[in-house]
Amino acid sequence: xxxxxxxxxxxxxxxVTDSKIYTRCKLxxxxxxxxxxNYQGFSLGNWICMAYYESRYNTTAQTGLDxxxxxxxxxxxxxxxxxxxxxxxxxxxxxxxxxALITDDLTDAIICAKKIAKETQGMDYWQGWKKHCEGxxxxxxxxxxxxx
Numbered sequence: 001x002x003x004x005x006x007x008x009x010x011x012x013x014x015x016v017t018d019s020k021i022y023t024r025c026k027l028x029x030x031x032x033x034x035x036x037x038n039y040q041g042f043s044l045g046n047w048i049c050m051a052y053y054e055s056r057y058n059t060t061a062q063t064g065l066d067x068x069x070x071x072x073x074x075x076x077x078x079x080x081x082x083x084x085x086x087x088x089x090x091x092x093x094x095x096x097x098x099x100a101l102i103t104d105d106l107t108d109a110i111i112c113a114k115k116i117a118k119e120t121q122g123m124d125y126w127q128g129w130k131k132h133c134e135g136x137x138x139x140x141x142x143x144x145x146x147x148x
């Protein structure tokens with residue numbers, strides 16, 4: 001009986017965040033509806049490719065960095081400059097809590113990614129994009145996805 005009580009208590013204390021991992025085509029449709037195709041001159045293929053290499057389309061992806069900051073969400077947006085995380089004195093240029101970047105609703109993440117692309121003059125901010133997508137033919141990333 002005591003063990004059951006302890007297990008119930010642990011169950012209440014543990015918060016499980018279900019991650020959503022988008023498919024390529026579902027994400028292409030979300031991105032297209034959000035106006036990412038040709039945003040700042042970057043095709044939809046650039047955005048889909050970048051999201052794949054940054055997070056593998058995982059909405060709850062988090063990467064701790066050596067400087068103590070964390071990259072959050074499908075775009076791996078950094079807590080030091082772009083979002084608010086209680087651990088650091090951040091700049092929070094996107095005016096958003098970092099926790100809002102790791103939900104299944106991509107609205108805040110997309111708004112912030114657009115701000116990053118606009119303020120940094122492109123997609124160079126994302127290392128996954130620089131290594132795997134920049135300068136490549138990217139039309140295959142949206143092929144078969146019924147996005148135009």
